[in-house]
């Protein structure tokens with residue numbers, strides 16, 4: 001990652017923290033960009049005495065938010081989430097996104113769908129005409145996952161099990177595996193989403209379509225793109 005990308009992540013995360021107001025229930029995404037947001041939000045909570053409840057999207061984010069003293073509730077304990085701030089791996093000009101680079105796509109999608117508003121924070125390198133350069137994460141049930149991989153292989157989707165540094169299959173917070181599809185270019189995201197949703201053994205996929213309301217691209221003056 002370049003210094004410019006890292007700086008833009010920080011700018012986007014810090015800008016997003018300025019959008020939070022007292023009393024909000026806030027969805028807390030996962031990843032390195034969200035880390036900047038959480039740190040800036042914790043600063044505001046402490047310095048301004050804001051009453052904020054966070055709803056997290058991964059065990060990692062729960063640990064981070066707790067370490068900053070942010071009050072947390074589960075998605076099932078709140079009546080609504082006012083605003084979720086999350087990162088994304090790739091976003092196209094219609095604001096279709098790929099998420100799940102941090103293996104948190106399932107909980108991220110659950111929190112997003114239960115949020116009145118969703119904002120993604122990204123650096124400019126992730127904003128493309130067409131998504132698909134980033135491998136599409138698909139969360140699958142372990143039982144039968146080898147067969148599923150063969151089916152994706154037969155469909156020419158270049159699938160690989162995501163593995164840890166030590167070679168084991170990555171396990172999500174829900175106990176599933178991740179298969180990454182190396183598609184290069186997703187010309188018809190809706191058709192692909194439909195296909196994956198019809199595939200037995202697939203728990204969730206990383207295509208987030210018609211989900212986000214605004215995208216913030218970091219910069220000295222962050223760019224705000226609205227889904228209107």
Ligand code: 5RP
Nearest residue numbers: 031032033087100101102104
């Ligand atoms: C995790 C995600 C992240 O939001 C996405 O991977 C972006 O991460 P980062 O901010 O570290 O680039 O979808 O599952």
